[in-house]
Amino acid sequence: MAATGNGSLLSALREVVGPEAVLYDPDELAVYEYDGALDRARPDFVVFPQTAEQVAGVVRVCNRYGVPFVARGAGTGLSGGAIPVRGGVLVVLTRMNRIQQVDYPNRVAVVEPGVINVTVTEEVAPDGYYYAPDPSSQKACTIGGNVAENSGGPHCLAYGVTTNHVLALDIVLPDGNMLHVGGPAPDRPGYDLTGLLTGSEGTLAIFTRAWLRLMRQPEAVRTFLAIFDRLDDASETVSDVIAHGIVPAALEMMDKLTIEAVEPAVKAGYPPEAEAVLLIEVEGLRESVDVQSELVRQVCQFHRAREIREAETLEARERLWAGRKGALGALGRLAPNYCLQDGVVPRTKLPWILRRVAEHGRKYGFRIANVFHAGDGNLHPCILFDEREPGATERVLECAAAILKDCVDAGGTITGEHGVGVEKQNWMPWLFSEADLDAMARLKRCFNPKELLNPGKVFPTTKSCVELSGDVVERAEKLGIPLV
Amino acid sequence: MAVSADLRETLVGLVGPENVLTGPETLLYAVDGVAPKAVVFPETRDQVREIVRAARRERLGVLPFGGGTKVGFGNPPAAYDIAVVTRRLNRVVDYSPADLTVVVEAGLGFDRLTDLLRREGQFLPLDPVGPGRSTVGGIVAAGLGGLRRAFYGPPRDWVLGVAAVAGDGELIRGGGRTVKNVSGYDLCRLLAGSWGSLGIIVELCFKVFPLPPEDVLAVLGLPAPADLFGLGRDVWRQVPYPAAILGLDAESARTLTGRGPAGGALLVLFSGVRPDLESQLSQLRSVAGGRAEFFEVVRDDDLPGLWARLCDHPDLVGRDLPVWVRLSVPPAEIGAFAPNVAGRRFLADIAGGIINLYREPDDPAGMVDLRRRANAAGGSLALGRAPAALKAAFPAWDALPAPELMDRVKRALDPDGILSPGRLVR
Numbered sequence: 001m002a003a004t005g006n007g008s009l010l011s012a013l014r015e016v017v018g019p020e021a022v023l024y025d026p027d028e029l030a031v032y033e034y035d036g037a038l039d040r041a042r043p044d045f046v047v048f049p050q051t052a053e054q055v056a057g058v059v060r061v062c063n064r065y066g067v068p069f070v071a072r073g074a075g076t077g078l079s080g081g082a083i084p085v086r087g088g089v090l091v092v093l094t095r096m097n098r099i100q101q102v103d104y105p106n107r108v109a110v111v112e113p114g115v116i117n118v119t120v121t122e123e124v125a126p127d128g129y130y131y132a133p134d135p136s137s138q139k140a141c142t143i144g145g146n147v148a149e150n151s152g153g154p155h156c157l158a159y160g161v162t163t164n165h166v167l168a169l170d171i172v173l174p175d176g177n178m179l180h181v182g183g184p185a186p187d188r189p190g191y192d193l194t195g196l197l198t199g200s201e202g203t204l205a206i207f208t209r210a211w212l213r214l215m216r217q218p219e220a221v222r223t224f225l226a227i228f229d230r231l232d233d234a235s236e237t238v239s240d241v242i243a244h245g246i247v248p249a250a251l252e253m254m255d256k257l258t259i260e261a262v263e264p265a266v267k268a269g270y271p272p273e274a275e276a277v278l279l280i281e282v283e284g285l286r287e288s289v290d291v292q293s294e295l296v297r298q299v300c301q302f303h304r305a306r307e308i309r310e311a312e313t314l315e316a317r318e319r320l321w322a323g324r325k326g327a328l329g330a331l332g333r334l335a336p337n338y339c340l341q342d343g344v345v346p347r348t349k350l351p352w353i354l355r356r357v358a359e360h361g362r363k364y365g366f367r368i369a370n371v372f373h374a375g376d377g378n379l380h381p382c383i384l385f386d387e388r389e390p391g392a393t394e395r396v397l398e399c400a401a402a403i404l405k406d407c408v409d410a411g412g413t414i415t416g417e418h419g420v421g422v423e424k425q426n427w428m429p430w431l432f433s434e435a436d437l438d439a440m441a442r443l444k445r446c447f448n449p450k451e452l453l454n455p456g457k458v459f460p461t462t463k464s465c466v467e468l469s470g471d472v473v474e475r476a477e478k479l480g481i482p483l484v
Numbered sequence: 485m486a487v488s489a490d491l492r493e494t495l496v497g498l499v500g501p502e503n504v505l506t507g508p509e510t511l512l513y514a515v516d517g518v519a520p521k522a523v524v525f526p527e528t529r530d531q532v533r534e535i536v537r538a539a540r541r542e543r544l545g546v547l548p549f550g551g552g553t554k555v556g557f558g559n560p561p562a563a564y565d566i567a568v569v570t571r572r573l574n575r576v577v578d579y580s581p582a583d584l585t586v587v588v589e590a591g592l593g594f595d596r597l598t599d600l601l602r603r604e605g606q607f608l609p610l611d612p613v614g615p616g617r618s619t620v621g622g623i624v625a626a627g628l629g630g631l632r633r634a635f636y637g638p639p640r641d642w643v644l645g646v647a648a649v650a651g652d653g654e655l656i657r658g659g660g661r662t663v664k665n666v667s668g669y670d671l672c673r674l675l676a677g678s679w680g681s682l683g684i685i686v687e688l689c690f691k692v693f694p695l696p697p698e699d700v701l702a703v704l705g706l707p708a709p710a711d712l713f714g715l716g717r718d719v720w721r722q723v724p725y726p727a728a729i730l731g732l733d734a735e736s737a738r739t740l741t742g743r744g745p746a747g748g749a750l751l752v753l754f755s756g757v758r759p760d761l762e763s764q765l766s767q768l769r770s771v772a773g774g775r776a777e778f779f780e781v782v783r784d785d786d787l788p789g790l791w792a793r794l795c796d797h798p799d800l801v802g803r804d805l806p807v808w809v810r811l812s813v814p815p816a817e818i819g820a821f822a823p824n825v826a827g828r829r830f831l832a833d834i835a836g837g838i839i840n841l842y843r844e845p846d847d848p849a850g851m852v853d854l855r856r857r858a859n860a861a862g863g864s865l866a867l868g869r870a871p872a873a874l875k876a877a878f879p880a881w882d883a884l885p886a887p888e889l890m891d892r893v894k895r896a897l898d899p900d901g902i903l904s905p906g907r908l909v910r
């Protein structure tokens with residue numbers, strides 16, 4: 001190909017995906033400079049490929065021009081995974097949104113990466129099946145994003161997170177080559193590249209198709225709301241339920257501040273004066289569900305639950321869940337900004353860590369709401385703040401760091417499902433030695449040797465995100481983009 | 485040989501003379517007929533690191549060795565100088581029943597772990613072959629799903645954290661000790677099924693599960709072999725939550741259950757509380773209808789022994805037969821392979837899509853054809869054991885998918901290719 005000239009990257013991209021599928025007007029790009037987290041970085045181009053070949057074509061163009069590129073699904077990610085910290089081309093996969101095949105005998109659905117999570121279950125539910133991982137954002141987030149983040153959800157307690165449900169992937173490597181990894185047959189020979197790619201936060205390859213495991217709907221489901229006057233009682237109930245040999249399908253906790261936010265917005269029926277509620281779902285075969293429900297009740301009562309309500313109808317069940325799934329959105333109304341963290345502790349450490357979270361909140365002067373996957377020990381402290389207040393953002397990050405450091409000290413980790421992304425990368429050394437990180441870096445180079453795909457993520461960097469994103473004018477000039 | 489003398493000295497310096505074998509006992513650790521020059525029994529991860537570093541300096545081939553139950557898998561080693569036996573790395577590092585997690589060293593025997601967990605009413609549903617001999621490290625390194633895999637998933641689904649000594653002699657860790665964790669790349673999955681070619685696993689954190697209140701195994705005798713897989717798949721579709729659906733040929737059924745129906749036996753395991761088990765059994769009866777000539781239920785004290793014998797299928801079903809073929813296909817396609825197993829000894833996981841077929845080494849052309857058919861169905865064929873002559877003519881694995889990428893991954897963790905060279909990848 002001819003040498004790069006002004007505007008030639010633009011025309012090369014247009015050639016691959018068509019002129020209407022490339023954005024470069026700064027106003028249009030602005031929507032793509034953030035995801036669900038706090039950091040921002042503006043892409044120079046946004047493209048909307050419709051086929052795997054187009055994705056590969058875009059990637060090859062990026063290689064030819066040496067520009068970085070980043071895959072993006074719905075942009076609901078909570079760790080800055082989809083923001084292009086070094087600019088370049090954002091490859092948005094939302095137009096690749098077809099469920100291509102449903103194979104019930106093998107219990108597999110073959111989907112494009114832009115398919116919205118909940119639509120998989122909607123597609124197969126009439127036939128008695130579902131796709132288990134259900135992030136609270138499931139009405140918006142894409143399967144591609146789920147695979148990249150190895151997303152979890154309320155119902156991952158019993159059935160595992162995304163990686164337990166992805167059987168195979170079609171991928172485009174950062175050099176533009178297309179590959180298929182994994183398959184619907186068990187125990188394939190060779191390294192589990194599907195497993196390595198899942199949770200790789202968009203840094204190893206772009207997924208263009210996924211084979212997902214379908215599960216059969218349970219025979220019986222019972223849903224409870226247990227109401228507590230003390231946070232400690234609620235968190236002790238959580239570890240005690242598990243200790244009793246019960247693994248509920250879901251075991252979620254919301255604290256008083258969350259309830260305060262949720263009730264006016266969603267009207268889920270959570271009592272506003274409660275200190276905490278647990279949303280507990282038990283499912284399986286009819287009798288075992290009854291046995292487990294009884295045990296759950298007893299454990300809740302033992303820990304002084306003020307009341308235990310059972311959803312008697314499907315409608316009531318959905319209302320209870322609407323509160324949980326709408327909680328983050330509702331929290332958004334309590335303050336101009338929030339910083340949501342995702343640390344994990346061994347479940348038995350829940351009572352301790354929740355006390356620590358409250359202490360950190362007091363120390364740094366923030367209100368912190370807790371709405372989280374309690375059964376997994378996966379916290380979601382949501383720190384409310386106002387970024388216009390001088391120094392608030394810095395203090396929020398300090399507060400978040402203090403909480404996550406506690407999680408690590410308790411034998412846990414800094415992220416359970418949202419990913420390391422840009423925000424937590426410099427905390428990785430709390431968990432991993434230099435040798436560990438170096439091995440991971442070498443693995444990354446196997447896939448992404450020039451680091452053109454999603455650079456500057458996951459692993460510690462010395463530069464801050466803002467520095468990395470460089471000067472917009474300079475970048476624009478280099479890429480031949482007209483700025484006015 | 486000069487290398488051996490030096491090597492012995494080096495190894496003895498690292499682990500002491502009582503933990504190095506260089507004499508005829510090394511034959512006990514032979515792989516595909518090749519004995520290593522030395523066998524070492526390290527007790528700490530630092531010793532494993534030093535051994536690997538020493539081997540790397542000399543470019544010696546190293547094979548990690550657990551219980552040896554799956555040593556027949558894989559292509560013959562391209563170089564086999566040192567067997568690193570993990571058996572003395574067998575400590576329980578941390579068991580927290582209330583967290584449903586356990587951290588153990590890789591050489592711990594699966595049966596010992598099972599005993600430990602059982603005392604707390606918990607278990608790890610991996611069903612490895614040779615449960616009495618296999619080590620947890622070997623189970624994960626092989627990554628093969630057990631008899632309940634369709635219900636509980638393969639070993640990699642149970643690994644929360646891993647520590648391994650990579651081919652460069654560095655200790656690397658992935659994952660952690662919590663049930664959820666997405667910090668860093670998933671080295672647990674990468675090492676599961678890597679057959680000792682990326683690192684020597686030294687420690688593992690597993691997620692564990694509460695033991696089901698009760699298990700029952702229905703044994704259905706079939707009059708004709710043709711219906712075994714068909715009935716098994718019907719059960720999978722129509723009866724909720726079987727924990728396993730297995731098929732046995734007539735002779736193996738007789739060996740294992742005492743009865744040898746002409747058409748082989750279908751075994752269906754259910755786990756849960758009594759009333760659910762009864763209702764599942766009655767659903768099973770109605771699905772089976774007149775297709776079974778007998779229907780027995782094995783429960784209570786009779787079940788664990790039978791289950792352990794089923795897990796020992798390479799020695800029992802495969803008794804006296806030198807070739808173990810492990811066929812994996814998308815589960816719904818398994819019925820198409822009924823003609824290939826007719827008249828032979830086999831144990832099939834009908835829910836999971838796996839057939840363990842035992843046979844003589846005759847008919848390599850038939851094997852080639854079987855592999856081609858497995859591939860066409862979207863599956864694969866692996867040799868679990870075979871005489872060297874057959875392995876020389878017939879690769880132990882299918883051609884690996886994405887071979888260049890696999891090769892790069894191998895070099896990233898084992899730059900000089902000293903770990904299990906040639907067994908899975910170059």
Ligand SMILES: Cc1cc2nc3c(=O)[nH]c(=O)nc-3n(C[C@H](O)[C@H](O)[C@H](O)COP(=O)(O)OP(=O)(O)OC[C@H]3O[C@@H](n4cnc5c(N)ncnc54)[C@H](O)[C@@H]3O)c2cc1C
Pocket residue numbers: 035036070071072073074075076077078080081082093113134135136137140141142143144145146147148149150151152153154201202203205206207208328329417418454
């Ligand atoms: C209100 C709310 C609730 C949430 N609840 C949960 C929850 O319960 N559990 C949970 O785990 N997460 C949750 N999340 C986080 C988020 O929804 C998930 O991480 C989700 O999987 C992101 O999907 P996405 O399509 O929005 O991906 P994006 O944000 O667009 O991208 C996320 C990452 O995936 C990469 N990526 C996207 N598509 C591809 C592809 N095709 N190939 C390769 N890489 C790709 C991107 O590069 C980026 O690194 C929540 C978020 C919000 C806003």
